[in-house]
Amino acid sequence: MLTLPVVVDDTHRQHEPAFELNAGQRVAPVHERPARIDAILAGLRTIGIDERRAVQHGDEVLDGVHDPGLVAYLRDAYPAWRAAGGPEVMIADTFRSPRWSGGGRRPTSPLGSLGWFCTDTATPLVAGSYLAARAAVDVACTAVDLVLAGSSGAYGVTRPPGHHAGPDYFGGFCLLNHAAVAAHRFRAEGRVAIIDVDVHHGNGTQDIFWTDPEVLYVSVHTDPDHQYPYFSGYPEELGAGSAHGTTRNLPLAPGSGDDPVLHAVEVACELADAFEPVGVVVSFGCDALDADPLGQLSVSAAGFTGIGQLLGALRRPTVLLQEGGYALDRLGAVVAETLTAFEAAQAS
Numbered sequence: 001m002l003t004l005p006v007v008v009d010d011t012h013r014q015h016e017p018a019f020e021l022n023a024g025q026r027v028a029p030v031h032e033r034p035a036r037i038d039a040i041l042a043g044l045r046t047i048g049i050d051e052r053r054a055v056q057h058g059d060e061v062l063d064g065v066h067d068p069g070l071v072a073y074l075r076d077a078y079p080a081w082r083a084a085g086g087p088e089v090m091i092a093d094t095f096r097s098p099r100w101s102g103g104g105r106r107p108t109s110p111l112g113s114l115g116w117f118c119t120d121t122a123t124p125l126v127a128g129s130y131l132a133a134r135a136a137v138d139v140a141c142t143a144v145d146l147v148l149a150g151s152s153g154a155y156g157v158t159r160p161p162g163h164h165a166g167p168d169y170f171g172g173f174c175l176l177n178h179a180a181v182a183a184h185r186f187r188a189e190g191r192v193a194i195i196d197v198d199v200h201h202g203n204g205t206q207d208i209f210w211t212d213p214e215v216l217y218v219s220v221h222t223d224p225d226h227q228y229p230y231f232s233g234y235p236e237e238l239g240a241g242s243a244h245g246t247t248r249n250l251p252l253a254p255g256s257g258d259d260p261v262l263h264a265v266e267v268a269c270e271l272a273d274a275f276e277p278v279g280v281v282v283s284f285g286c287d288a289l290d291a292d293p294l295g296q297l298s299v300s301a302a303g304f305t306g307i308g309q310l311l312g313a314l315r316r317p318t319v320l321l322q323e324g325g326y327a328l329d330r331l332g333a334v335v336a337e338t339l340t341a342f343e344a345a346q347a348s
Helices: 010-014 035-045 068-083 129-148 178-187 203-208 258-275 301-312 328-347
Strands: 002-008 020-022 025-027 049-053 153-156 192-196 215-222 247-252 279-284 318-322
Touching: 002 035, 002 129, 002 328, 010 129, 035 328, 068 129, 129 153, 129 178, 129 279, 129 318, 153 328, 178 192, 178 203, 178 279, 178 318, 192 258, 203 215, 215 258, 247 258, 258 301, 301 318, 301 328, 318 328
Parallel strands: 002 049, 002 153, 153 318, 192 215, 192 279, 215 247, 279 318
Antiparallel strands: 020 025
């Protein structure tokens, strides 16, 4: 029996695009789909869990994390897109570029404005996408509330993922950054450490806390020369101003396997521990798994058990929030084994 509270919300099912465009190819069904959560919960229920329903929180939880313009766009844009003749699946065909003189200007056209906020073609929107993303934020906030109330840890079954969503943009399957919202909620109590173990660099989380010296962001991921998001996640990215040094990226070569990944996670945990945070937020991606169709780090199930042990050995109040992980036949077992190892290490 896993005693760690597991926070859920079925609203995630409202985000189910019929297809995405990934690396120039039409992908259907999409990689990031409701079956991911079904697989995770099926695996967890085999060992027994303390399942909690998410509690709704007001939109003020997004303050300090996302620009109000992004939130309003995600909430309101779909009906205008459809009214302007856009198809059922909402995907941009033109994207803003910082190379444009003046940085460009947001268009008023419902069909054109999507590329102002979205960074790629792999993050389609449908009618229920905002509701699903907003529910994931409530899952994250509920998990933090449980920890602040005395639980040593909590796991939020968050979907869609969040760590690629930045202050004023979304992409990489991510709409709202629930890990950043959780960290911001902890931030009222003191310093916070975010450990990102998704196979992809969390560019959105990094951007949100780039100038905040009270939030440490450490990411273990595939070298972005080889994997999304390509343009960020390099070791020289350290934060700005008084926050210089509170961003740390630990990129790894494709195919690294267990030992290099576990060493990098150990370094990430040492950095987090030295920061002396009041709470830890883990962006818990399972796409580093050797069977994952999108990952490149080739970590075994035993390697994930080791990751859970390292995170639990911090013995600090911790919220783990689901990010990636797309090997549906292995996902539930890996999450269950990782959380079991985390809980055992935290209690030892």
